[in-house]
Amino acid sequence: MLTPEQLTRLDQGMNPRGVAIIGATTEQHRVGYSVLESLLLGGYEGEIIPIHPRHETILGRRVYTSLAAAGLPVDLAVVALNERATIDAMSDLGRQDVKVAVCVAGGYREMGQSGTSLQVALREAAERNNVLLIGPNTLGVMNGRIGLNATFWPERLPGGGVVSVISQSGGVGQMIICQAQDQGLGINKWIGAGNRAALDFDSLVQYLGADPTTSVIAVFIEGTELARPFVELAAQVDSQKPVIVMKAGSSPRSQEAALTHTGSLAGSYKVYQDVFGQFGLLQAPNVNALVSACKALALAPVPRGSRVGILTPSAGPSILLVDALAELGVEIGRFSPQMLERISGLFKNVPVVLKNPLDAAAVGYSADGYLTLADAILGDPAIDLLVAINLDHKNRRFPAQELVNLSRQHGKPIVSLFIGHGARPFAYRETCQAGGIPFFGTVEDAAWGVQGLVHRAIRGLAPNVSRSADPRP
Amino acid sequence: MLTPEQLTRLDQGMNPRGVAIIGATTEQHRVGYSVLESLLLGGYEGEIIPIHPRHETILGRRVYTSLAAAGLPVDLAVVALNERATIDAMSDLGRQDVKVAVCVAGGYREMGQSGTSLQVALREAAERNNVLLIGPNTLGVMNGRIGLNATFWPERLPGGGVVSVISQSGGVGQMIICQAQDQGLGINKWIGAGNRAALDFDSLVQYLGADPTTSVIAVFIEGTELARPFVELAAQVDSQKPVIVMKAGSSPRSQEAALTHTGSLAGSYKVYQDVFGQFGLLQAPNVNALVSACKALALAPVPRGSRVGILTPSAGPSILLVDALAELGVEIGRFSPQMLERISGLFKNVPVVLKNPLDAAAVGYSADGYLTLADAILGDPAIDLLVAINLDHKNRRFPAQELVNLSRQHGKPIVSLFIGHGARPFAYRETCQAGGIPFFGTVEDAAWGVQGLVHRAIRGLAPNVSRSADPRP
Numbered sequence: 043m044l045t046p047e048q049l050t051r052l053d054q055g056m057n058p059r060g061v062a063i064i065g066a067t068t069e070q071h072r073v074g075y076s077v078l079e080s081l082l083l084g085g086y087e088g089e090i091i092p093i094h095p096r097h098e099t100i101l102g103r104r105v106y107t108s109l110a111a112a113g114l115p116v117d118l119a120v121v122a123l124n125e126r127a128t129i130d131a132m133s134d135l136g137r138q139d140v141k142v143a144v145c146v147a148g149g150y151r152e153m154g155q156s157g158t159s160l161q162v163a164l165r166e167a168a169e170r171n172n173v174l175l176i177g178p179n180t181l182g183v184m185n186g187r188i189g190l191n192a193t194f195w196p197e198r199l200p201g202g203g204v205v206s207v208i209s210q211s212g213g214v215g216q217m218i219i220c221q222a223q224d225q226g227l228g229i230n231k232w233i234g235a236g237n238r239a240a241l242d243f244d245s246l247v248q249y250l251g252a253d254p255t256t257s258v259i260a261v262f263i264e265g266t267e268l269a270r271p272f273v274e275l276a277a278q279v280d281s282q283k284p285v286i287v288m289k290a291g292s293s294p295r296s297q298e299a300a301l302t303h304t305g306s307l308a309g310s311y312k313v314y315q316d317v318f319g320q321f322g323l324l325q326a327p328n329v330n331a332l333v334s335a336c337k338a339l340a341l342a343p344v345p346r347g348s349r350v351g352i353l354t355p356s357a358g359p360s361i362l363l364v365d366a367l368a369e370l371g372v373e374i375g376r377f378s379p380q381m382l383e384r385i386s387g388l389f390k391n392v393p394v395v396l397k398n399p400l401d402a403a404a405v406g407y408s409a410d411g412y413l414t415l416a417d418a419i420l421g422d423p424a425i426d427l428l429v430a431i432n433l434d435h436k437n438r439r440f441p442a443q444e445l446v447n448l449s450r451q452h453g454k455p456i457v458s459l460f461i462g463h464g465a466r467p468f469a470y471r472e473t474c475q476a477g478g479i480p481f482f483g484t485v486e487d488a489a490w491g492v493q494g495l496v497h498r499a500i501r502g503l504a505p506n507v508s509r510s511a512d513p514r515p
Numbered sequence: 516m517l518t519p520e521q522l523t524r525l526d527q528g529m530n531p532r533g534v535a536i537i538g539a540t541t542e543q544h545r546v547g548y549s550v551l552e553s554l555l556l557g558g559y560e561g562e563i564i565p566i567h568p569r570h571e572t573i574l575g576r577r578v579y580t581s582l583a584a585a586g587l588p589v590d591l592a593v594v595a596l597n598e599r600a601t602i603d604a605m606s607d608l609g610r611q612d613v614k615v616a617v618c619v620a621g622g623y624r625e626m627g628q629s630g631t632s633l634q635v636a637l638r639e640a641a642e643r644n645n646v647l648l649i650g651p652n653t654l655g656v657m658n659g660r661i662g663l664n665a666t667f668w669p670e671r672l673p674g675g676g677v678v679s680v681i682s683q684s685g686g687v688g689q690m691i692i693c694q695a696q697d698q699g700l701g702i703n704k705w706i707g708a709g710n711r712a713a714l715d716f717d718s719l720v721q722y723l724g725a726d727p728t729t730s731v732i733a734v735f736i737e738g739t740e741l742a743r744p745f746v747e748l749a750a751q752v753d754s755q756k757p758v759i760v761m762k763a764g765s766s767p768r769s770q771e772a773a774l775t776h777t778g779s780l781a782g783s784y785k786v787y788q789d790v791f792g793q794f795g796l797l798q799a800p801n802v803n804a805l806v807s808a809c810k811a812l813a814l815a816p817v818p819r820g821s822r823v824g825i826l827t828p829s830a831g832p833s834i835l836l837v838d839a840l841a842e843l844g845v846e847i848g849r850f851s852p853q854m855l856e857r858i859s860g861l862f863k864n865v866p867v868v869l870k871n872p873l874d875a876a877a878v879g880y881s882a883d884g885y886l887t888l889a890d891a892i893l894g895d896p897a898i899d900l901l902v903a904i905n906l907d908h909k910n911r912r913f914p915a916q917e918l919v920n921l922s923r924q925h926g927k928p929i930v931s932l933f934i935g936h937g938a939r940p941f942a943y944r945e946t947c948q949a950g951g952i953p954f955f956g957t958v959e960d961a962a963w964g965v966q967g968l969v970h971r972a973i974r975g976l977a978p979n980v981s982r983s984a985d986p987r988p
Contacts, residue, residue, distance in 0.1 A: 213906055294841075358686040359686045
């Protein structure tokens, strides 16, 4: 748990006036070089202050011998030194009122007894100097809203949006970002928790819970001693905005691996599952599911109920979707007799059967026919959410904008499952996602998008956070 | 079961000297137009013969009033007429010795009693005229090796390769193609089975089993009355080349939907699962898994055993991979003491623990360090297959070609799990896949790639088909 003052300081660190790289270097293969490059590539517009005792410039940037010599306001420092020098650096950060230190070095608790002592020393040094510590053994942090990439992964990231991420593992955090990019989803804040010497999941979820620009939180967790405070805080936050968790360690061999990773027993997977379930948190089984659920919640309104209607021009994909939804326990609705009567006229002489999924066959090939049916399903009081399946076809227009309009008109979410490849789907996705329709390319991703929305509907949780922020990268 | 003569005729239809479109039309929204456009876009170099009683040209192509009027050799006809006219067309096809008729119309058995009678009439008309019937109610067929796209889905497809597909559903078949494109996998032959009035799964798998250019077969099945002959033939083929099945209908609601799709009860999912299992067929739960397993089998050598070694520069993704492999029942090997001794010198002063997965941490950041470790794992007699995990990084070269060389040198397969987005991964993928390393972007896809290979290793099945055909699109 963070105090109000700590919350403010953490937020200052995540929205810094200036960022220092302690241990910036000209050696391209080293972390201190990649951190500087990441900051430059990300598009961050505040002061970037490389610190090194001897270098004069790196990547064209002036280098300072110390924070004091720079004399610029620094709210965030990325410490790219070895495990001992990292500890020593804390006092200097404290003197300059640096709010947050991101410590990338490994060699702490994940190394057993001696590393654990070092980690305690690091935490104490940070506390003594009133510096909030992220890590150690972390990739870093990002704030996509301001182009801040304070990691050693030099990429321009899919910024913006309302989804923020906490990841114990840098590598898995990168997978989440890559999947978000693949799905056209922006990332707001990204925090690599690493060894969590000071800031653990509880504090980080508390921070993102209080962050007005975050409205969906994804958490990847290997294991923590502070599972209980985390779950309690996450559940509290989840009543306001969705917190979706993904837990590693479902097998004995992976638990063994986790122990030597960030120094935590992965913990009994089953116990975590049960506790997350008791507290109502949605659990994603993999990165694609996590990103898909977050995307749906970031873009679409939460439905009033859980009854899914499906419209498709091709039966096969809808059958797979029904299977996937059934596996997640999602309810496939039954159309009301009134709605079936309303549309039956459309199907004179067309080989279809009027049921859910509604296989529109040739009627669904025309935009007009498809939209008439979508309108009818959305207007059916027995249906809360529409999954609109389409297959890309050169000679058929996909009525993306009209679907956006229908969703708004009925006040019901549409989830798009679109089978295609290449340029056209990208353009359709942009229209859909800008208009509040999450757009998916696989049955499983679409099912998890639906699951994200339905999970909240079942629990009666409507979002209280504005969705006006632009969620695109 | 097909007779040797029928097999020959089917192969002539799939490699036609000329293709006729019965019912070609200038109306862009109609199937007869899209079929012609597909044939033109695909790059097929044989004769394309649009048939229509009145049109003179369509899409710049000369139209003939009848097959007889064209007077050109036609081995394949796509019949884009309504359900009754399709039946009538058979006699004309027979007269011109057309080998295969692809009938796209719906309105047959999937429509109940009256449609069933029509379907019987269609089958009898085809038999009477010695025409092999694909469908009806099918998207069509493709032969990627010759650029033949005889469907109403006008796309240039990912041709070539050794993986062929049988799909009961056109839409799911399109999903398989899109996923293959996303994964950089070419498709050899693609057959939409549809209602299977004449050629059912048994005949189609028999044909692909006998096709020397096909070495991996993917089958998507909703349901068939001829499940037993199919499974028996598939098992026979599978002893020579992998047959991987994906079955829809795991939920009661989807079985209901399948009945009105291609007119087959999806059948008890559990019964299918058990029978497939008894006959040793690998079953994929979804399209991504199906394509991933096929890709691995198309590209990599089958390992001698099932013990997987994992090398990673980042623990998190390897933990997720271990979970995913454990869920599939794949064995994570234990490194031999000799191998651990061999590499322990590399890790002086580096925070790593020597076990499987081998988290190389900073050693793994350099191409040299990574390759030394990959070489050691591949050289370990206790390991049969290496999963090489990498994360894209601007300042670190991914040694794709060297990994290809190592795999060949040791005669052991490598599966690549590469976390990244954008242009660099594409280039790496090309090098890897051209060199026999299947390249995956998600943990689940990589796990299914491994599963495809290990499944055959466990059953002692080495491929007897040359892998020299270029599997890239």
